[in-house]
């Protein structure tokens with residue numbers, strides 16, 4: 614695994630290859646990331662992973678400052694996997710030095726779910742993904758369905774501008790049914806118990822949801838129930854179509870999208 618610390622070494626190392634699979638991350642590598650890497654490794658000739666905590670996608674400065682990082686541990690894990698050819702760890706200036714200001718805007722119809730609650734977040738995500746795509750020029754980008762709205766917006770944004778295809782990959786969960794996330798590092802044992810209870814309950818809820826008009830109302834009652842029982846804050850709990858992310862009344866072809874806070878840690882998932 615070759616470590617690339619600037620754009621010069623990135624360009625030099627990638628030049629000979631055209632079948633490149635790319636796994637962009639913000640580090641704190643876990644099994645979720647490793648599953649994307651495994652998929653890339655099986656699909657493409659070369660696999661590159663990036664670790665870049667992009668300040669421009671954080672709508673909250675404290676959240677950025679507290680984002681868990683452990684670059685040495687990450688390097689060890691990635692090396693041990695033997696599935697990564699290149700690890701790109703750019704500096705801020707490697708990504709943003711071309712001074713090109715972004716004019717990406719999320720349209721009104723897309724201001725749903727996290728886009729509604731995290732102002733500027735997806736503008737920052739799309740901007741950095743476009744920059745990374747230009748720098749790495751991958752054939753395929755592997756992304757987790759755990760962050761389904763992110764995958765959906767990136768896919769739609771890049772598809773008309775680049776040849777790169779975006780490959781959605783399944784969500785990896787721990788034994789407690791909690792989807793793996795770097796932010797889980799901030800949870801204490803009690804927090805983990807709550808996240809586990811919520812995940813298991815939402816799997817069950819999705820199974821028991823019957824197609825009917827009252828789904829929205831039912832979900833509103835569920836929000837209140839979970840908030841009171843677990844003493845957590847639920848930002849949204851919505852059933853939406855996976856095709857277009859519109860509110861849905863039918864369980865088939867839809868997912869339950871949730872964002873919630875446990876002790877100030879914001880987590881998202883879908884079921």
Ligand code: AMP
Nearest residue numbers: 638639640645756757760784785792793
């Ligand atoms: P992050 O480092 O959190 O920005 O995530 C980098 C990539 O890993 C994104 O495409 C995520 O959707 C994906 N990812 C994060 N957690 C998981 C998970 N539990 N299972 C599968 N993919 C994940």
